[in-house]
Amino acid sequence: MTTMQELSTDLRAFVNMYKWQRIEPVPFAPMSKPLSEARVGLVVMACMTMPDQEPFDVGQPDNDPSIRIVPSDTDPQTLVNTYRDQGFDHAGLAEDANLLIPLDRLREMAAQGEIGELSPRVISICGHLPHPKALMDSTAPAIARLFLDDDADAVLLVPA
Amino acid sequence: MCNQTVGLVGAEIERHGIPTTTQIYLRNVAEMLQPPRALWVPFAHGYALGKPNDRNLQLSVLRQTFALLDEPGPGPVIKDYVAEKIPIGMHMG
Numbered sequence A: 001m002t003t004m005q006e007l008s009t010d011l012r013a014f015v016n017m018y019k020w021q022r023i024e025p026v027p028f029a030p031m032s033k034p035l036s037e038a039r040v041g042l043v044v045m046a047c048m049t050m051p052d053q054e055p056f057d058v059g060q061p062d063n064d065p066s067i068r069i070v071p072s073d074t075d076p077q078t079l080v081n082t083y084r085d086q087g088f089d090h091a092g093l094a095e096d097a098n099l100l101i102p103l104d105r106l107r108e109m110a111a112q113g114e115i116g117e118l119s120p121r122v123i124s125i126c127g128h129l130p131h132p133k134a135l136m137d138s139t140a141p142a143i144a145r146l147f148l149d150d151d152a153d154a155v156l157l158v159p160a
Numbered sequence B: 001m002c003n004q005t006v007g008l009v010g011a012e013i014e015r016h017g018i019p020t021t022t023q024i025y026l027r028n029v030a031e032m033l034q035p036p037r038a039l040w041v042p043f044a045h046g047y048a049l050g051k052p053n054d055r056n057l058q059l060s061v062l063r064q065t066f067a068l069l070d071e072p073g074p075g076p077v078i079k080d081y082v083a084e085k086i087p088i089g090m091h092m093g
Helices: A009-017 A091-095 A103-111 A133-149 B002-015 B027-033 B055-070
Strands: A039-044 A068-071 A121-124 A154-158 B020-024 B037-040 B077-080
Touching: A039 A103, A039 B002, A103 B055, A121 A133, A133 B002, A154 B002, A154 B055, B002 B020, B002 B027, B002 B037, B020 B027, B020 B055, B027 B037, B027 B077, B037 B055, B055 B077
Parallel strands: A039 A121, A039 A154, A154 B020, B020 B037, B037 B077
Antiparallel strands: A068 A121
């Protein structure tokens, strides 16, 4: 369980000192159809790439706000972890990528009729973006337009 | 940081008319940030869906995350993950 007390001293200090963004007003789009009929998009935050894609440039001071597009029929275990920081424990991800890129679970839910289907393009980004201006100005709108182009009815985001 | 990033990206997708849902690790950050819909999960960073190779737990987290899509607005809708008793050997299908 992650509580503030259980974070490392450095991370707890960061959480307390950081000027968190506040979303105001809060946008809230309704579902247009039942989840069982919905095309579901996926955004994952763990800096994962396809083996033939350029790694995220995680050496930048503000990290890398670019995206990688991953086909939704990909085996998540074949993705490459390009994030080496200790912002989170990577052991679980190495053992089972579905913890952060739940493509197998979502395909199972689609097969069982719990969701309609997966949107064809999964978006992979690096969630560690302490200076989110580029994220908000460019990356997030581009992600939204991509899901509009793919006719997604709902989007799941999974933090790292 | 990803607690904030999921909220900011989700909000932009919602502004384009598509509903979103997510997990979040730090409830106090969620309350400051106000993502449209978020399920607080009692797991460490790096373990959004619970435990590696625990298919039933992962599905449970996903189902509760998706259930937020049925919540009436307005946002933010922030709920806590409720642990379920999953019978040993239970499988889908």
